[in-house]
Amino acid sequence: MDQFVDRDAELDQLAECYASESAEFVVIYGRRRLGKSELVRQSIADRDDAVYYQAVESTAPNQREQFVETATAQFPSLRNVRRDWEVLLETLGEEDAVVVIDEFPFLIEEDQSLPSRIQRVWDMKLQETGMTLVLVGSSISVMEEKVLSGSAPLYGRRTATIDLKPLAVADAQQFFPEYDPETTITAWSIYGGTPYYLQTIDPNQPLGTNVQQSILSERGLLYSEPEFLLRTELRQPNTYFSILRALAHGRRTPNEIAGMAGIESGSLSTYLQKLRRLRLVERHIPVTESPTTSKRGRYRIGAPLFRFWFRFVYGNQDQLRILGDDAYEELVAPELADYVSPLFERLCQQALPALIDRQFQDVGQWWFKEHELDVLGLTDEGLVAGECKFTSKPVSEGILANLERTASNVRWSKEPADGTTLYVLFSRSGYTEDLTDVADGRDDVRLVELSELLTTDSSS
Ligand SMILES: Nc1ncnc2c1ncn2[C@@H]1O[C@H](COP(=O)(O)OP(=O)(O)OP(=O)(O)O)[C@@H](O)[C@H]1O
Numbered sequence: 001m002d003q004f005v006d007r008d009a010e011l012d013q014l015a016e017c018y019a020s021e022s023a024e025f026v027v028i029y030g031r032r033r034l035g036k037s038e039l040v041r042q043s044i045a046d047r048d049d050a051v052y053y054q055a056v057e058s059t060a061p062n063q064r065e066q067f068v069e070t071a072t073a074q075f076p077s078l079r080n081v082r083r084d085w086e087v088l089l090e091t092l093g094e095e096d097a098v099v100v101i102d103e104f105p106f107l108i109e110e111d112q113s114l115p116s117r118i119q120r121v122w123d124m125k126l127q128e129t130g131m132t133l134v135l136v137g138s139s140i141s142v143m144e145e146k147v148l149s150g151s152a153p154l155y156g157r158r159t160a161t162i163d164l165k166p167l168a169v170a171d172a173q174q175f176f177p178e179y180d181p182e183t184t185i186t187a188w189s190i191y192g193g194t195p196y197y198l199q200t201i202d203p204n205q206p207l208g209t210n211v212q213q214s215i216l217s218e219r220g221l222l223y224s225e226p227e228f229l230l231r232t233e234l235r236q237p238n239t240y241f242s243i244l245r246a247l248a249h250g251r252r253t254p255n256e257i258a259g260m261a262g263i264e265s266g267s268l269s270t271y272l273q274k275l276r277r278l279r280l281v282e283r284h285i286p287v288t289e290s291p292t293t294s295k296r297g298r299y300r301i302g303a304p305l306f307r308f309w310f311r312f313v314y315g316n317q318d319q320l321r322i323l324g325d326d327a328y329e330e331l332v333a334p335e336l337a338d339y340v341s342p343l344f345e346r347l348c349q350q351a352l353p354a355l356i357d358r359q360f361q362d363v364g365q366w367w368f369k370e371h372e373l374d375v376l377g378l379t380d381e382g383l384v385a386g387e388c389k390f391t392s393k394p395v396s397e398g399i400l401a402n403l404e405r406t407a408s409n410v411r412w413s414k415e416p417a418d419g420t421t422l423y424v425l426f427s428r429s430g431y432t433e434d435l436t437d438v439a440d441g442r443d444d445v446r447l448v449e450l451s452e453l454l455t456t457d458s459s460s
Contacts, residue, residue, distance in 0.1 A: 003174065004038065004042055005167060005171050005172075005174050005175070005195065006167055006168075006171040006174075007035070007039055007042070010039055010043075010162050010164065011039070011042060011043055013160060013162065014026065014039075014040070014043040014134075014162075015043065017132050017134075017159070017160055018043070018044075018047070018050075018098050018132050020130070020132075021130050022130065023093075023122075023126055023127045023128065023129050023130065023131055023132070023133075023159075024131075024132040024133070024159045024160060025122065025132075025133050025135075025154075025157045025158050025159050025160075026132060026133070026134045026135070026158070026159065026160045026161070026162065027134075027135050027136075027137075027143070027147055027148065027158050027160075027161050027162070028040065028134060028135070028136045028137075028161075028162040028164060029136070029137050029138070029140060029143040029144075029147075029148075029161075029162075029163060029164070030138075030140070030162075030163055030164030030165065030279075031138070031140065031164075031166075031194075031278070031279050031280075031303070032138045032229055032232075033194050033195070033196035033197065033229075034164045034165070034166060034194055034195065034196075035164065035194075035195045035196070036102070036136050036138065036164050037054065037102050037136065038195070039162075039164065040052065040100050040102065040134060040136055044098060044100065047098060048074065049074070049095070049096065049097050049098055050074070050097065050098035050099075050100065051067075051070060051071040051074055051075070051092065051097060051098070051099050051100065052070070052100045052102065053066070053067045053070045053071065053099075053100065053101050053102065054102040054103055055067075055101060055102065055103040055104065055106040055107050056103070056106060057106050057109070058106075058110070059110060060107075060110040060111045061083070063106070063107055063110060064083045064084075064085065064088070065083065067088065067101075068083060068088065071088075071092070071099075074097075075091070075092060075095055075097065077091055077095070078091055078092070085114060085117055085118065085121075086117055086118075086120070086121040089118065089121050089126060089133070090121055090125050090126070092131060093121075093125055093126040093129040093131045094129065095131075096129055096130035096131050097131055097132075098131070098132045098134070099131065099132070099133050099134065100134040100136065101133075101134070101135050101136065102136040103136065103137065103138065104135045104136060104137045104143075104147070105137045105138070105139045105142035105143065105146070108142060108146050115146050115147065115152060115153045115154050116153035118133075118153075118154060119153040119154050119157060122154075122157050123157075127157075135147060139232075139233065140233075140277060140278055140279065141233060141277065141278070144277070148161075165193075166192055166193025166194055166303075167193035167194075167195065167198070168193060168350075169184070169185070169188045169193065169347060169453070169454060170454055170455060171193070172187075172188050172191070172192075172193045172198055173187075173188070173454055175195075175198040175199060175201055175203065176198075176201050176203040176207075177203065178203055178204075179203070179207065181449075181450035181451045181453070181454055182428055182450060183207050184454055185340065185343075185344060185347060185390075185428075185450065185453065185454075186207060186336065186340055187201065187207050187210075188304065188343070188347070189304055189308075189339065189340040189343035189344070190207075190211060190215070190304060190305065190308045191304060191305055192303055192304035192305050194303070194305065197222060197225075197305050200214040200221050200222060201214070208328045208329065208332075208333065209328075211328050211332065212325060212327060212328040215305075215308065215309065215312075215313065216312070216313065216320055216327040216328055216331075216332070217320075217325075217327075218317075218320070218321065222305065222309075223313065225305065225309070226244075226305065226306045226309040226310070226314075227241075227309075227314070233278055234274070239261070239263060239271055240271060240274070240275060241310075241314065242260075242261035242262060242263065243257060243261045243263070243268070243271055243272070243275065244275070244280070244281075244301060244306065244310045244314075245260075245261070245310045245314055245315065246259075246260035246261045247281065247299060247300060247301045247307075247310070248301060248306075248307050248308075248309075248310030248311040248314075249310075249311060252298040252299060252300065253298055253299075254268050254269070254272075254297075254299075257272075257299060272299060279302060279303070280301060280302060280303055280306055281299055281300070281301055281302060282299070282300055282301075282302040283297045283298070283299055284297070284298055284299075284300065284364060284365065285297050285298070285364075286364070286365065286366045286367055286368065287362050287363065287364030287365060287366050287376050287378060288366060288376070288378070288410065288411065288412045288413070296367075300342065304343060307343075308339070311335075311339060312331060312332055316331070319331065337390050337391060337392070337428075340390050341388070341390045344388055344390040344426070344428070345365070345374045345375065345388045347453050348374065348375050348386060348388045348426045348448070348453065349363050349364060349365070349374075349375050349386075350363075351448075351452070351453045352375060352377050352384060352386065352424070353377070355424070355446070355448060355452060356377065356379075356384055356422060356424065356446070358377070358379035358380065358381050358384065358422075359379055359380040359381070360377055360378065360379050360384075361378045361379065361380070361414075362377070362378045363375065363376070363377045363378070363384075364376060366410060368409060368410075368411075371406050371409045372406070373385055373386070373387070373403075373406055373407065373410070374386055374387055374388040374426075375387070375388065375424065375426075376407075376410065378412060378414070380416065381416065381419055381420065382415065382416055382419025382420045382421055382422070383407060383410060383412065383415065383419065383421045383422070384421070384422045384424060385403055385404075385406070385407035385410070385421055385422070385423055385424070386403075386423070386424040386425065386426060387399055387400075387402070387403045387424075387425055387426070388426040388427075389425075389426070389427045389428065389429075390428045391427075391428060391429060392428070392429055393429055394427065394429050394430045394431050394432045394435075395425055395427040395429075395430070395431050395432070395435060395447075396431075396432040396434065396435055397432070397434050397435045397438055399425065399435075400423060400425065400435060400438065400439075400445065403423050403425070404423060407421055407423070420444060421444065422444050422445075422446065423444060423445045423446070424445075424446045424447075424448060425445075425446070425447050425448065426448045426450075426453070427447070427448075427450075428450060430449075431447050435447070
């Protein structure tokens with residue numbers, strides 16, 4: 001790997017666990033391809049008291065044998081002990097070792113009793129040692145059911161959890177440092193913050209060439225990626241495919257999604273719940289409402305590459321084959337601005353607290369009847385209303401006037417009595433001179449440049 005990007009907070013957290021004198025039990029999980037393995041490998045790179053074992057799909061005896069093989073290099077004492085997880089871990093506990101078991105779900109698949117056996121040896125022996133046990137897993141469903149949930153044997157033993165998230169756009173851009181801000185935002189809207197996807201980008205090639213080669217071409221590394229990942233997590237993925245396709249084509253409410261996916265609205269929520277647990281779909285509500293009581297939820301695909309794939313690849317494979325090397329230009333380029341817009345809005349929402357000097361309580365979208373705000377920040381000093389335009393024309397005064405009108409419809413129960421509303425505009429293609437003049441004369445209007453979105457510490 002050329003360069004390990006970011007993850008400073010997680011590396012610090014792990015270093016602290018390794019240094020601690022008491023026993024530490026760390027669970028690392030998160031969607032596939034986010035860099036869990038790379039993170040733990042980096043975290044132990046300079047240590048001589050650490051074992052890193054990546055489980056494979058094999059029989060339980062083979063898995064144990066491979067573990068011993070890996071670990072004896074550092075800890076020869078393991079060679080002569082019984083091939084039994086309790087005994088192996090107990091021996092490593094006596095050495096105060098750092099033990100990382102990656103792809104832990106593969107071990108559970110072969111031996112369902114493993115979590116409760118680890119729990120026993122942890123309670124009886126390991127918790128009194130200085131060891132760190134790190135369990136890493138990609139299958140969110142298995143990690144949640146077998147390791148994290150209240151009914152799992154290992155529940156309550158954890159001393160730290162790392163729920164690894166995608167890289168923020170400001171970090172993701174290190175994979176293509178030469179791209180201008182507009183291309184960077186477009187690239188992030190397609191690949192998201194997943195290192196495995198980002199590293200397919202050749203920074204010396206135009207974005208279109210990269211997308212053509214890695215996603216749209218039959219031989220591309222990411223051509224079948226979303227389908228492959230869904231098939232590994234879901235037994236009957238077809239209905240999920242239809243739902244994701246509907247979401248990728250802009251359906252947001254349960255009725256719209258069920259309508260396009262051709263399924264009954266009654267059964268939709270079970271599917272959506274599963275997709276949310278897999279971190280592929282997000283539910284959001286008007287930011288002024290309470291997440292527990294609001295009934296006005298809308299859904300969207302959270303992982304950009306999945307959104308792109310379900311919009312341009314899924315069901316289009318024949319057309320992509322016919323278009324060949326022209327697929328990006330013919331199929332994607334004409335729709336690109338429309339595709340990027342909602343993700344641009346999300347970047348603007350995430351960047352807002354760093355751009356505006358106010359105490360934020362929440363930021364999101366807002367809608368009521370026909371009124372809609374791309375960005376609404378709730379702050380101790382009042383509302384911050386924003387409009388995002390990822391269009392080829394500069395934003396003009398009319399857009400500001402619309403924004404002011406729409407914002408006047410917002411009702412927020414906790415709005416401070418002496419609060420004032422700020423208006424923020426985000427534009428791909430700059431601002432007209434008239435608008436710039438107006439903004440210069442008003443301290444409640446802020447025009448944001450694209451590059452400002454890439455330097456803030458927003459998280460994806
Ligand atoms: N922070 C990072 N900076 C740069 N490259 C990274 C980073 N994290 C991971 N990578 C690269 O991305 C790829 C995927 O990472 P890794 O295999 O660690 O992911 P994972 O979450 O363990 O994936 P899976 O669950 O699918 O096995 C690897 O090639 C790795 O080198």
